[in-house]
Amino acid sequence: MSAEVVFTEDILLLMVVVYSVSLVFGYFLEKYLRIPWMFAALFFGLGLSATGCFQSALKSEVFNALESVGMFLLLFLIGFNLNLKKIERLKKYVLAGAFSIVVFEGLFVSLVLYFMFPSDIDYSYSVALITALSFATVGEAVLLPILAEFKIVKTNFGQLTLGIGTLDDIIEVLMLASVTVMPSFVPKLQKQGLPPPEQVFPGLATIVLLAFIFLRLGKYVRQFFERNNLPSFVFSTLTLLTCFSFIALGYHFHENLAAVGAIFGGMVLRGLLPKEKLYQNERTLEFLGYVFLSPIFFAGVGAAVSINSIFSAPLLITSVSVAAVAAKCAASLLLLRKLLGVKFSLLAGLGLSVRFSTGLIVQLMLLRSGLISLGLYSALVATMIMLTPIIIIAYSWKLAHEKPP
Numbered sequence: 001m002s003a004e005v006v007f008t009e010d011i012l013l014l015m016v017v018v019y020s021v022s023l024v025f026g027y028f029l030e031k032y033l034r035i036p037w038m039f040a041a042l043f044f045g046l047g048l049s050a051t052g053c054f055q056s057a058l059k060s061e062v063f064n065a066l067e068s069v070g071m072f073l074l075l076f077l078i079g080f081n082l083n084l085k086k087i088e089r090l091k092k093y094v095l096a097g098a099f100s101i102v103v104f105e106g107l108f109v110s111l112v113l114y115f116m117f118p119s120d121i122d123y124s125y126s127v128a129l130i131t132a133l134s135f136a137t138v139g140e141a142v143l144l145p146i147l148a149e150f151k152i153v154k155t156n157f158g159q160l161t162l163g164i165g166t167l168d169d170i171i172e173v174l175m176l177a178s179v180t181v182m183p184s185f186v187p188k189l190q191k192q193g194l195p196p197p198e199q200v201f202p203g204l205a206t207i208v209l210l211a212f213i214f215l216r217l218g219k220y221v222r223q224f225f226e227r228n229n230l231p232s233f234v235f236s237t238l239t240l241l242t243c244f245s246f247i248a249l250g251y252h253f254h255e256n257l258a259a260v261g262a263i264f265g266g267m268v269l270r271g272l273l274p275k276e277k278l279y280q281n282e283r284t285l286e287f288l289g290y291v292f293l294s295p296i297f298f299a300g301v302g303a304a305v306s307i308n309s310i311f312s313a314p315l316l317i318t319s320v321s322v323a324a325v326a327a328k329c330a331a332s333l334l335l336l337r338k339l340l341g342v343k344f345s346l347l348a349g350l351g352l353s354v355r356f357s358t359g360l361i362v363q364l365m366l367l368r369s370g371l372i373s374l375g376l377y378s379a380l381v382a383t384m385i386m387l388t389p390i391i392i393i394a395y396s397w398k399l400a401h402e403k404p405p
Contacts, residue, residue, distance in 0.1 A: 010057040015066075015296065017054075018044060022295040034392050036142060041295035042385070045302020058303050067300040070293030071361055072262040076243045077289035078172060079266025080282075096335075101164060101352065102171055104331035105324060106133035112323045113376075117316055120376035127371045134175040134362035135324065135380055138164055139354045142392065150399045156339055157348060157404035164352055175362045176259050177204070203253025204260065207246065211264040218271035225274050235277050236284055242269045256365065301360055301381065304367065309375040316379045321387060325353045344404040351395045355384040 021044045026037025048054055057063055109132035114125050121127040143161055144153075152158045225235075242265050250261025266285075273281055310317065332349030333342065340348060360381070367377040 008062075010054065011060060011062050014054045014057045014063070018295050018299045033389055034142070034146060034396065035389060036139075038290070038294055038298050039385075039388075041298040042302040042381075045299040046305055046307070046381075046385075048299070048303045049305050050307045058300070063296070063300070066293055066296045070295075070297030070300075071364075072247050072258060073243070073285075073289045073292070074294060074297065075176070075259055075262035075361065076247075076266040076269075077285050079263035079268075080270050080285055082170070082173070082263075082267055082270075100335055101328060101331040101349070102133070102136045102138070105136040105327035108132075108327035109135065109320065109323045112319055116319060117376065120316070120373040122371055124371075127366065130175055130178050131363065131366060131372055131376070131380075133171060134359040134366075135320075135355065136328075137172055137175075137355070137359040138352050139388070142354045142388065143351055143395075146392070146396055146399065150403070152399065152404060155404055157344055160336065160340075160348060161351060172359055172362065173263050175359070176263065176365070200254070200257070203250065203257045206253070207250055207257065207261050207264050210249070211246075211268050214268045215271040218268075221272045222274045225277070232280075235273065235281055238272070239269060239281055239284060242272070256369075259361070259365070298360075301364060304364065305378045305381050306374045307378075309378040310382045313375050313379055316375065317382055317386075320379055321383045324383070325350065325387070325391075328353045340405055343402075347395065347398055347404070350391055354388055354391050354395075360384075 018041055022037060022040045024040075025043070026040035029035040029039055030037045048058065106129060110125065110128040113121050113128040113132060121131060147153045147158045147161060153162070243262065246261040246265030246268065247258045248261075250257035250259070269281070270278070329346050329349035332345045332352065336345040336348055339345075363372070363377055363380055366372045367374065
């Protein structure tokens with residue numbers, strides 16, 4: 001049997017194992033621990049990193065391509081779900097409170113990183129700030145089922161939580177754009193793998209301009225779709241065409257811009273589809289983004305973690321964990337005390353410390369670009385994994401015993 005056949009067989013076997021673990025272990029996580037099933041693939045990736053299994057497959061170009069497509073599909077889904085009209089309808093105190101809480105944590109954690117662990121962020125406060133803000137984003141997908149179970153989605157407590165989750169996507173988009181354009185503003189950060197300014201700005205401008213044009217034309221495209229009874233494959237194919245066209249456009253200028261292109265492609269698709277087709281395509285996109293290749297992506301995220309770095313840097317993990325939770329709780333107490341009271345403003349801050357979002361993509365891009373150390377990346381992933389189940393248990397227990405305002 002040739003080496004190429006064996007190599008292909010290794011990758012296929014790895015995919016079978018990843019999906020099997022995601023199915024079995026993911027079911028257990030969602031049903032009994034209220035943790036998103038995709039954590040199963042992340043845990044499996046950590047296991048691969050610790051044991052050294054499937055290393056040749058993990059380092060192959062084929063697996064890296066599948067992992068990248070999985071990441072792009074997640075970003076495309078973020079753009080598709082970025083409903084700017086919904087954000088405009090949020091009450092001002094929700095908008096201001098949500099933005100302030102996330103930014104407060106970002107600033108506080110960035111100072112901890114900059115003054116206590118400067119070598120891990122390349123001695124740059126800009127890198128520290130972007131890392132901290134991407135880490136400050138909220139895993140609202142974890143909190144929403146809990147709020148729905150206790151029937152408090154429509155309370156002030158629930159609306160504030162969802163408001164922050166809505167802004168979360170915008171902050172993630174800004175952080176991804178910042179990683180791409182950072183070297184243009186901070187020349188000393190220019191490293192191999194990061195795009196030069198002359199590639200960034202024309203590429204970014206082209207993506208934004210095309211997205212703006214398509215969104216302006218969206219009204220006429222929707223009218224055309226509504227007047228003509230088109231077969232269903234047209235909309236599915238249009239989804240894939242829009243997705244990969246914007247990814248390819250970004251990649252044409254630089255590979256980092258492909259991530260930005262994916263997000264804008266999702267925004268364009270939402271603007272082109274008639275309302276009655278949005279739900280149908282949402283289900284298609286959720287399959288593509290959350291089921292098809294996301295387990296491969298999250299397995300790759302886990303496999304990129306250095307287990308040795310986690311055990312050799314307990315101070316880094318402890319400092320990041322304490323700083324992140326303390327900042328969220330303190331900001332919530334200051335901003336939401338009058339509305340929710342002391343107990344539930346602190347509980348809101350604790351719940352908002354749950355992290356399972358595509359902020360991981362920003363951190364992975366920072367690692368691959370050489371802007372943060374493997375130790376810091378590993379500490380961020382480890383912190384997220386350790387804090388999430390603890391917070392979920394405490395959060396659910398309190399809500400089960402007392403209803404918030």
